[in-house]
Amino acid sequence: MNGEPADHSDLFATSKRLNVKKLWDTFSIELKHAIPRSPYNKVYATINVEPDYARELIDKFKLRVDNIVRGEFSRYNRDISLSGFPVEKGKAIAVLVEAISIKTNETMTNKQSNLCKFHFTEYGIGINPLICFQWNENKVKPIVTIVWDHIGDHCAPKYSIYLNDKEIQHINNESIHEHIKVYLHNLQSGTKHVIQIIAKLSNGTETYRSDRIEFSVPKNESKQIAPITNISNETVLLNSADFIKTNDEHQEQSNQSISEHDKSRLRAMELYQLLCHEIVSRKKILKHYT
Numbered sequence: 001m002n003g004e005p006a007d008h009s010d011l012f013a014t015s016k017r018l019n020v021k022k023l024w025d026t027f028s029i030e031l032k033h034a035i036p037r038s039p040y041n042k043v044y045a046t047i048n049v050e051p052d053y054a055r056e057l058i059d060k061f062k063l064r065v066d067n068i069v070r071g072e073f074s075r076y077n078r079d080i081s082l083s084g085f086p087v088e089k090g091k092a093i094a095v096l097v098e099a100i101s102i103k104t105n106e107t108m109t110n111k112q113s114n115l116c117k118f119h120f121t122e123y124g125i126g127i128n129p130l131i132c133f134q135w136n137e138n139k140v141k142p143i144v145t146i147v148w149d150h151i152g153d154h155c156a157p158k159y160s161i162y163l164n165d166k167e168i169q170h171i172n173n174e175s176i177h178e179h180i181k182v183y184l185h186n187l188q189s190g191t192k193h194v195i196q197i198i199a200k201l202s203n204g205t206e207t208y209r210s211d212r213i214e215f216s217v218p219k220n221e222s223k224q225i226a227p228i229t230n231i232s233n234e235t236v237l238l239n240s241a242d243f244i245k246t247n248d249e250h251q252e253q254s255n256q257s258i259s260e261h262d263k264s265r266l267r268a269m270e271l272y273q274l275l276c277h278e279i280v281s282r283k284k285i286l287k288h289y290t
Contacts, residue, residue, distance in 0.1 A: 020057065021107055027054035029113035031097055034079060034235070041128055042083040042211075043118050044235070047097060062098040062110075063231060070229035075099070081234040083128035083211055084227060092119045127151060127159075127197045127210045131228040133218055142218060144184040148197060148210070150176055155207045156199035164194055189219045 027049060034044035049055050058075035063082070073080065085093055095116050101108040129148040135141075150156065153173070161169045161182055169182060187193065193215060199208040213230040 020103070023054055024057055024101060024103075024108045024111070027051060027057075027111075029097060029099060029111060031095065031113040031116045033116065033118070041085050041126055042081055043085075043093075043095065044079070044081050045095070045116065047078055047080065047113070049099075057102060057108075058099045059102040060100050062100060063229065064096050064098060064112075065226075065229060066094055068226050070226055071231045073231045074233070077233045079233065079235040081211075081232045082229055083126075084130055084213065084229040092117050127156075127199055127208055128230065129195070129197055129210060129213070131195065131213060131215055132226075141185070141187065141189055144187055144215075144217065146182045146184070146195060146197075148180055150178055150180055151199060151208065155201070157202050158200045160198045160200060162196045162198065165196075187217045189217050192216045 030048040030050070032046050032048070034046050047061070049058075055075045060072050060075055061077070062069055063071045063073065065082075065085075070084075082095070095118065097113045099111045099113075101110070127148045129146045132145050132147075133142040134145065135143070146161070153176075157173050157176075159171045159176070159180070160167050161171075163184070171180065171182075194212050195215065196212050197210040198206055200206055211230050211232065213228060215228045
């Protein structure tokens with residue numbers, strides 16, 4: 001012994017490394033429905049990490065829909081909404097989140113949550129569009145295709161399409177079909193944009209707005225590009241009626257049509273939202289003249 005204090009730094013580092021590895025191996029991720037239904041093609045979910053402080057070991061979450069990566073989001077997000085799915089009666093989407101470790105080594109591989117399934121019915125309100133890409137013959141710039149379902153002449157006799165907060169196109173009655181498609185041809189590969197659809201009455205009063213959906217125009221045709229899924233750090237509105245069914249509910253009602261009560265409730269919600277928009281519009285007019 002030379003009287004100098006022992007250097008325990010390597011021992012402490014090893015101990016810390018083992019504790020981090022143990023925490024990574026033992027923590028769990030639970031993905032669950034925030035509510036059993038939603039009024040449009042939009043899923044609300046809650047992400048629980050147990051213990052919660054294990055989030056500090058996560059670099060980010062990846063979202064997988066039907067086993068295809070559809071986006072990434074912050075490790076701190078506990079409530080998320082997802083939109084950008086083709087809505088088909090009886091169609092299910094299988095969603096899970098995957099945690100990516102801040103430590104890039106082979107001993108801390110990605111961890112996945114449970115699989116959470118949602119079934120869509122044909123009934124609902126909302127204009128969150130499906131955004132996908134295809135290349136034209138010159139293969140220089142992709143064509144951006146925006147698709148959404150018409151929500152009814154009574155509340156949407158016209159639509160406005162906004163790109164980066166600027167109106168670029170409007171669609172009137174004669175051009176409206178059950179499934180509406182808009183093509184954007186001049187967006188440069190690698191650029192980022194925000195798209196939003198707004199439904200309006202004939203007098204210009206807004207009735208519904210889609211989410212503001214951010215997307216990047218892909219650079220490479222050879223890379224398989226899934227339709228854009230909009231991921232937001234958002235909690236569900238408490239007064240939302242909903243018409244997305246969970247797996248259990250779908251099994252119970254798979255052979256039943258939607259009840260008259262639910263149809264009436266859906267119509268009542270439509271009228272209520274129209275009334276709210278009309279009140280807001282009138283307040284703006286009164287404010288302008290006072």
